[in-house]
Amino acid sequence: MVPPSFYLILSAILFALGAAGVLIRRNALVMFMSVEMMLNAVNLTLITYSRLLDNIEGQVFVLLVMAVAAAEVAVGLAIVVAYHRHKDSADVDEMDLLKW
Amino acid sequence: MEMVIFFILAIVAVAAGVGVIAQRSAVRSALFLLLNFCSLAGLYLLLNAQFVALVQVIIYAGAVVVLFLFVTMLLGQERAEESPDLRRYQWIAGLLLGVLFLAGILWALIPIGTGLAPASAEWLHELVRSDNVRELGTALVTDFAIPFELASVVLLVAIIGAVVLAKKRLEG
DSSP, rough: OOOOHHHHHHHHHHHHHHHHHHHHOOHHHHHHHHHHHHHHHHHHHHHHHHHHOTTHHHHHHHHHHHHHHHHHHHHHHHHHHHHHHHHHHGGGGOOTTTTT | OOOHHHHHHHHHHHHHHHHHHHHHHHHHHHHHHHHHHHHHHHHHHHHTOOOHHHIIIIIIIIIHHHHHHHHHTTOOHHHHOOTTTHHHHHHHHHHHHHHHHHHHHHHHHHHHHHHHHHHHHHHHHHHHHOOOOOOEEHHHHHTTTHHHHHHHHHHHHHHHHHHHHHHHHHHH
């Protein structure tokens, strides 16, 4: 039996990696990938506690998170495609149309 | 044994996570993300969440990463530096992977064919017998029926939103 803290530490590492990716990378696609990684880290935490407390509800939450993540990817990538049609780039630093 | 599997999967997950953010090419990032998702699915199996592990592979590794790859290549965001001996490299890699795949199939099929794998059969039996899916399904249609239905509404809104955002503007 692996101690639950190991899973939590791994989840924290993955979440930190995803956050670092969002901060470091300027490509909108890679930033979305990093966000997905963060969502997965949260899922790992939920499932760890679901196992630890012997409670199925954590896994229900994971399914809902997955549904929302899929919706987020679909809409986010549609935004990137629409933006790319305008400016021919996926660089978030060039997305300053609403800046004043 | 469980500890060893955990550490292998954890190291792969972290290394793939580093790969996602360190690669210059967006396509390679997406492929590292695939590796990350698959190792997380293995961890879910270790945590006795079989259904979530399957959904992880189908939705994340299947749908989400493929969507990422589609958009990446559609937008021409892949800045793969091509080496002159790319073809030969691909050929060798393809051959190697083909042999590996064949070995995997044989490794899985031969024990079943000769009926000499009580250990792995027992493991599979245990996996099927555990009622994780039944428990999860019961929770989804009883205590969490409304959130479950709301998730489908979220997905519907996302579909409509994605179509509206991605289509060309209608004239007039």
